[in-house]
Amino acid sequence: MRKQIEEIAAKILMIGATVVVAGMVVLILGTVLWRGLPALSWDMISQTPSGGYYLGKGGGILNAIVGSILVAGGATLLSLGLALPVALCLNVYFKTQSRLAGCVRASLDVLWGVPSIVYGAFGFGLMLWLGLRASLLGGIITVALMILPIMIRAMDEVIHMVPREMLEASDALGATRWEGAWKVILRQALPGLASAALIAFGRGIGDAASVLFTSGFSDRIPMSLAEPAATLPLAIFFQLGTPFPEVQQRGYAAALILTAIVLAASALARLVSHRAGRFVIR
Amino acid sequence: MDRDSIRKGLDRWGRCGMVVAAVLCILLLLLMVLGLLWKSWPILESHSLAGLFLSSVWKPHGGQFGFLAFIVGSLCITGVAVLLAMPVSLLTTIYLSEYAGRRIRAVMSPLIDLLAGIPSVVYGVWGVLVVVPLVKDYLAPLLGRFSSGYCVLSAGVVLAIMILPIIIHVGTDVLKSVPQGLREASLSLGANRWETVKHVVLRRAAPGLLAANVLGVSRAFGETMAVLMVAGNVAVIPKSAFDPAYPLPALIANNYGEMMSIPQYDSALMLAALMLFVVVLGFNLLSRWVFSRMELHISG
Amino acid sequence: MTANTHIEVKDLNVHYGTIHALKNIHVKIPNCQITAVIGPSGCGKSTLLRSFNRMLDTMDDVRVTGGVLVDGENIFAANADVPRLRRKMGLLSQRPFPLPMSIYDNVAYGPRIHGISRRSDLDRTVEKYLRMANMWDEVKDRLREPAAKLSIGQQQRLCLARGLAVEPEIILADEPTSALDPISSRHIEQQFRELRADYTLVMVTHILRQARRLADYVLFMYLGELIEHGPAAELFENPREELTKDYIKGTIS
Numbered sequence: 001m002r003k004q005i006e007e008i009a010a011k012i013l014m015i016g017a018t019v020v021v022a023g024m025v026v027l028i029l030g031t032v033l034w035r036g037l038p039a040l041s042w043d044m045i046s047q048t049p050s051g052g053y054y055l056g057k058g059g060g061i062l063n064a065i066v067g068s069i070l071v072a073g074g075a076t077l078l079s080l081g082l083a084l085p086v087a088l089c090l091n092v093y094f095k096t097q098s099r100l101a102g103c104v105r106a107s108l109d110v111l112w113g114v115p116s117i118v119y120g121a122f123g124f125g126l127m128l129w130l131g132l133r134a135s136l137l138g139g140i141i142t143v144a145l146m147i148l149p150i151m152i153r154a155m156d157e158v159i160h161m162v163p164r165e166m167l168e169a170s171d172a173l174g175a176t177r178w179e180g181a182w183k184v185i186l187r188q189a190l191p192g193l194a195s196a197a198l199i200a201f202g203r204g205i206g207d208a209a210s211v212l213f214t215s216g217f218s219d220r221i222p223m224s225l226a227e228p229a230a231t232l233p234l235a236i237f238f239q240l241g242t243p244f245p246e247v248q249q250r251g252y253a254a255a256l257i258l259t260a261i262v263l264a265a266s267a268l269a270r271l272v273s274h275r276a277g278r279f280v281i282r
Numbered sequence: 283m284d285r286d287s288i289r290k291g292l293d294r295w296g297r298c299g300m301v302v303a304a305v306l307c308i309l310l311l312l313l314m315v316l317g318l319l320w321k322s323w324p325i326l327e328s329h330s331l332a333g334l335f336l337s338s339v340w341k342p343h344g345g346q347f348g349f350l351a352f353i354v355g356s357l358c359i360t361g362v363a364v365l366l367a368m369p370v371s372l373l374t375t376i377y378l379s380e381y382a383g384r385r386i387r388a389v390m391s392p393l394i395d396l397l398a399g400i401p402s403v404v405y406g407v408w409g410v411l412v413v414v415p416l417v418k419d420y421l422a423p424l425l426g427r428f429s430s431g432y433c434v435l436s437a438g439v440v441l442a443i444m445i446l447p448i449i450i451h452v453g454t455d456v457l458k459s460v461p462q463g464l465r466e467a468s469l470s471l472g473a474n475r476w477e478t479v480k481h482v483v484l485r486r487a488a489p490g491l492l493a494a495n496v497l498g499v500s501r502a503f504g505e506t507m508a509v510l511m512v513a514g515n516v517a518v519i520p521k522s523a524f525d526p527a528y529p530l531p532a533l534i535a536n537n538y539g540e541m542m543s544i545p546q547y548d549s550a551l552m553l554a555a556l557m558l559f560v561v562v563l564g565f566n567l568l569s570r571w572v573f574s575r576m577e578l579h580i581s582g
Numbered sequence: 583m584t585a586n587t588h589i590e591v592k593d594l595n596v597h598y599g600t601i602h603a604l605k606n607i608h609v610k611i612p613n614c615q616i617t618a619v620i621g622p623s624g625c626g627k628s629t630l631l632r633s634f635n636r637m638l639d640t641m642d643d644v645r646v647t648g649g650v651l652v653d654g655e656n657i658f659a660a661n662a663d664v665p666r667l668r669r670k671m672g673l674l675s676q677r678p679f680p681l682p683m684s685i686y687d688n689v690a691y692g693p694r695i696h697g698i699s700r701r702s703d704l705d706r707t708v709e710k711y712l713r714m715a716n717m718w719d720e721v722k723d724r725l726r727e728p729a730a731k732l733s734i735g736q737q738q739r740l741c742l743a744r745g746l747a748v749e750p751e752i753i754l755a756d757e758p759t760s761a762l763d764p765i766s767s768r769h770i771e772q773q774f775r776e777l778r779a780d781y782t783l784v785m786v787t788h789i790l791r792q793a794r795r796l797a798d799y800v801l802f803m804y805l806g807e808l809i810e811h812g813p814a815a816e817l818f819e820n821p822r823e824e825l826t827k828d829y830i831k832g833t834i835s
Contacts, residue, residue, distance in 0.1 A: 007476035014381065017373035018390065021450070024443050025393045028400060028408045035411065082303055089300035104304045107311040113566040114314070114559060115504025117531045121555040122314050124538065125321055145310070152307070176293035206401030209506040209531070213538045233403040237507065240407060255407050259400060266399045384642055462640075463679040467741065470635055471692040471748050472669030481691070486682040 029259070036256025039249040045257065049219045049250070061254045064235035066221045068258070070136060071231055072205035075143035079151050080197055087155035087193075092167065092181040105156070111149040117209040119146040124213040137225040139215025143204045151200040158192030159185060195273035202265035206258060208233035232258040318559060321552035328546070334553070340517045342540075347550045349557070354519045355434075355527035359509060360502045362438025362523060367445050368495055374446075375453035375491075380479050398447035406511030409440040414512055422524050429524035432514035437527065440508050445498040452497055456490030457483065459576065490576050493569035500565035504558055506531035530554050586613040588752060588782045589634060593648035596629055596638065603629045605806045607648070611799070616774060616783045618797035618814070620790065622834060625803040627786040631754050634784065635671040636664050652752070669696065672745030674755040678737035680729035681744075685721050688729045688740055692748035707747055715743035715773060735766025742773060753777065755785040759792070771796060790830065794818060802826050 047060035086104070094101035123142030132138050162185055170180035186193070204210075208231075216228025217238070232254050239251030325334070329347060337348030378387055417439075418431030429435075460483050468478040484491075514526020515536060534551050541548040589611040596604040604626050611617050619627045629638070636657060638644045649656045657667050669692075681688050689708045698704060708725070712718040717739045721732075729740060738758065745753065755774075759767035774783055774796055787793050793800060797814040802825075810817065810826045821827045828834045 003474060003477065007474060010476050011377075011381065014373045014377035017370045018377050018382075018386075020370055021374050021397070021446060022390065022393050024446075025397050027412070028405070028443075029396070031408050031411055032404060035407075082306070085300045085303045086307060089297075089304050093297050093300060094304075100301075100304070104307050107308045109570060110563060110566065111307070111311055111314075113500060113504075113562055115506065115531060115562055117504065117506040117534050118314075118318075118555045118559050121534055121538075121552060122317055125317055125552070148307075148310075176289055178293040178296040179289065181296075202399060206399075206403070208401075208403050209535060212535055233401060233507065236403045236407060237511070240410065240511075251407070255404050259404050262399050262401055263396065266395065461679065463675055463677060464681065466637055466640065466673065466675065467679040467681065467744075468691070469640065470637060470668055470671065470673035470754075471695065471744065472665045473691075473695045474665050477695055482681055 032252075032256055032259050035252040036259075039253035040256060041253075044250065044253045048221060061232070061235055061250050061257070063219055063221050063230040064232045064254055065257060067136070067215070067218075067229035068205050068232040068261075070222065071139040071143055071211060071215055071229055072201055074136070074140035075147060075204050076151075076197055076201045078140060078144040079148045079200060083148060083151040083155055083196075083200075084193070087152050087159055088181045088185060090156055091159045091162075092177055092185060108149045108152050108156075112153055114149075115209070116146055116207045117212075120210045120213050123210065127214060133226070134214060134216030134228050135226050136215060136222045136229040139211045139229055139231065140225075142210050142214040143207070146207065146210045147200040147204045150203055151196055154196030154199055155189075155193055158189045158196060161192070162188045191273050191275060195269040198265050198269035198272065202262045202269070205231075205265070206233060206262045208237060232261075315559070318552055318556040322549055322556050325546050325549035325553055338517075338519050342544050342547050342550065345546065347546070347553075349530075349554065351517050351519045352528050352530050352533050352554065353557075355513070356503060356529040356531075358434045358520050358523075358527055359437045359441060359513060359529050360499060362434055363441035363445060363502045364495065364499055366438060366442035367449060367498060370442075371446050371449040371453060371495075371498070372491065375450050375457060376479060376484075378450070379454055379457040380475065380483065394447050394450055397443070398451070402444070402505065402507035403511075405440055405444055405508040409436060409508060409512040413439050417524070425524075427522070427524045430514065430526070432512055432526050433524050434513070434520050434527045435523040437509045437513040437529070438523070440512055441502050441505055444505060444508060445502050448501055449494050449498040452494035453491050456487050456494060456576075459490070460486050489572050493572035496565050496569040496572075500562045500569075503565070504531060504562050506535050510535055530558050534558075587611065588613040588652065589784070590651040591630075591648075592651065594630075594633060594650060595647045596626075596633060597645040598641070599643045603806050604633070607808050609801060609808055609811050611782065611784060613782050614778060614780070615798035616778050616785060616796050617799040617801065618793040619784065619786045619801045619803060620788070620793050620829070621803035621809075622829065623788065624805075626806040627803055628756055630801075630803070631756050631784065631786050634752070634754055635668045635673060636662075637668075637673070639664070669748050670751050672742075672748065672750040672753045674738070674742055674745055674753065674758045676757040677761050678734060678741045680732070680737050680740055683729065684726045685729050685732070685740060686725040689744050689747050692744060696748065711743040711747040712740075714746055714777075715739045716769060717743060733766075735762050735769065738762055738766065738770060739773070742770070746777075750781070752782045752784065755783065757786055757788060760788070802829065804829070 044060040045065060046062055048063040049060065090101055090104060119142060123138065123145060126141070127133070127138045166184060166188060167180050170184045171177070175183070211231045211234060215231055217230050217234055218228040219230070222229040236251050236254045236258065239247045239254065242248065325347060334347060334349055335353065336350055337346070338350040339346045339348040340351060378390055382390070413436045414431035417433065417436050418429055421435070422429035464482055464486065465478050468482045469475070473481070509529050510532040513529060513532060515528050515532055516526040517528045520527040534554050537547070537551060541551055587610040591607050591609045591611070594604055594607040595602070607630065619630060621627055632638050633646065634650060638646060646658060649658055652667070652670065656662070681691055683691070686708055689711055690704045693704060693707050698707065709718060712721065717736065720736065729737065732740060738761070759770050762770065771792070774785070777783060785796065794814070799812070800814050800817045801811040802809050802817065804825050810821060810823045817826065818830060821830060825834070
């Protein structure tokens with residue numbers, strides 16, 4: 001009898017905890033919607049702020065929307081250029097027990113865990129050393145560094161799941177490893193790789209600490225790499241810190257839009273990885 | 283050049299290039315560590331270690347950089363967060379792994395992913411809108427205290443929710459790694475599901491579950507934006523959960539603007555970044571070591 | 583000489599999702615004998631075994647219709663006390679799964695769960711069943727050591743001792759020697775012969791020779807159906823069905 005009571009009590013606690021977790025999601029998203037929806041309007045997303053030094057009361061948040069997409073998009077592309085070769089190399093060229101591969105993976109593991117503020121500080125130091133000012137380029141480089149380990153790890157996992165036999169079949173037909181990597185493995189892993197890029201994009205666009213020092217802030221849409229770029233996370237942070245309700249409204253709208261973009265990227269990532277690519281073997 | 287030698291050349295040079303790229307990753311890590319060290323060197327040289335880490339006097343204008351208040355602030359906030367997150371995550375992980383049916387898991391899994399995906403700033407906004415007033419107007423008066431709401435407790439609550447997803451995700455992997463045959467052995471002896479979980483599954487999974495929590499701790503330590511918005515940011519050692527605190531990441535984020543104008547300030551902030559790096563690194567290595575002992579492959 | 587029936591299976595059907603794993607099984611398992619369940623892989627032998635102690639409950643998407651009567655009681659009745667029923671049956675699985683505790687605690691786990699807490703009682707129980715599994719002399723000096731340190735053959739015998747310690751009436755063995763070396767296998771087979779005097783054993787095996795050595799009663803299954811069953815001597819010497827003949831001869835496996 002006592003055993004049954006203990007199990008029932010445990011079950012109640014467990015279900016309670018699960019409900020709390022689910023409830024938190026609803027609560028947080030609900031709050032974002034509650035404050036953000038009323039603030040959302042066509043003007044908000046199609047205009048840049050007007051009427052004052054960064055925090056004018058009129059206009060919208062187009063500067064931050066475009067800025068964020070440019071920074072995160074640029075960073076994703078830049079990172080992709082390094083992540084894809086590394087992930088392929090780890091699985092195609094290195095032997096599975098190679099110590100170098102182990103070192104690389106360990107380093108990436110460490111880098112994955114580094115907080116984004118440290119990337120921001122490091123990126124800032126790097127920019128100073130390179131003579132760059134807070135700008136779109138600075139933001140792109142720093143965010144690219146931050147999302148690199150995330151992207152490589154996700155891609156590594158995806159490519160790892162491609163059966164070894166497929167590569168061996170390619171070898172047996174006389175192809176070089178280079179050809180095997182790009183023509184076979186890539187095709188098979190494509191949905192997963194695209195999904196990894198999307199996940200990294202989502203992480204990059206939502207992060208504030210990495211762009212805080214490095215991309216600057218501006219009321220305008222950046223027209224060149226050397227101009228400072230506003231980003232959504234920073235826009236939210238700054239605008240909510242002012243005492244003006246109109247400016248705060250912009251902050252809530254920005255929060256809603258940022259959350260929507262991140263969740264859309266994540267949903268798209270799931271969709272892409274589930275939908276079979278045309279040539280993928282299942 | 284015939285076709286074959288082009289192919290071979292491509293293979294050789296391509297391989298070269300890729301290996302260089304891979305080695306660059308190791309170099310990046312080294313560069314980061316060295317860069318932070320180099321930038322923090324001036325202040326490490328000119329101040330005693332005791333003066334830096336054991337003093338809570340923070341007066342950059344006067345050249346005094348006592349980090350203790352920030353270190354303690356970080357520890358307190360992380361401590362509260364873990365205290366809150368550990369039981370909730372443990373119970374949820376066990377429920378989803380051992381009891382819940384497929385449908386409930388199908389609902390919870392995207393919800394947990396959602397929680398993991400919400401950007402830090404948005405957590406901060408929510409904290410300011412919901413948690414801070416809650417603490418200020420309800421919780422503190424209930425316990426007879428006064429609080430502005432921007433305090434250790436608020437930051438701890440927000441942080442706890444932020445680290446729930448990673449602890450649950452990794453914890454679920456750990457429980458999945460316990461062989462089903464072990465559960466069957468216990469069940470076939472006449473134990474019920476709870477006894478099986480309590481005496482067999484949890485025993486086997488304990489190190490891994492602990493390591494999952496350690497990963498959560500390291501995530502909490504490095505979190506910047508959300509705590510920045512709700513912790514209060516006052517450079518004194520917090521005496522209670524209702525007092526404001528100033529964690530290390532917030533220190534760096536708040537003061538970068540003045541970094542260049544006060545001598546050694548930039549070095550001090552880089553030292554703070556280095557401290558964060560080392561602490562987080564330590565926690566991560568610890569938990570990875572546990573996982574490798576359990577021969578577990580943890581997915582991101 | 584007719585044996586008493588210990589387990590009676592009536593119209594048992596098991597579905598895994600859309601797969602019909604067991605089809606209309608109808609058989610009586612005799613008391614205090616070794617019953618071997620043989621058949622090619624995938625024929626449902628393990629599923630049948632796992633339905634006896636309701637281990638199928640732990641899997642997703644399983645539908646069971648029909649009944650299994652143990653001592654006249656239908657184990658699939660809605661109000662059945664599953665842990666008590668499971669206690670009546672000991673399970674020895676293919677790969678030994680020692681619990682993550684000491685050797686002593688492994689054997690004592692079952693009795694502790696069922697209410698025996700006095701130290702002296704537990705000591706006696708542990709010794710008794712380790713002796714029954716023929717392990718006492720090997721481990722009596724290291725009862726507190728983790729069970730994981732034993733060799734695989736010893737682990738399997740430990741699992742046997744552990745299963746016996748809850749005092750079941752029936753022992754279900756799912757290919758109990760397939761992971762073991764020949765010497766350990768012989769030990770286990772010897773134990774089974776001795777246990778037959780007091781327990782009903784149901785053993786799934788894909789080793790025909792093992793079935794010939796040990797079985798008193800045999801069930802032959804193929805693709806989820808029970809093709810033929812009967813006393814071992816009859817089934818092996820004079821199988822009635824073509825499929826049975828083919829399997830025994832080795833034409834299908």
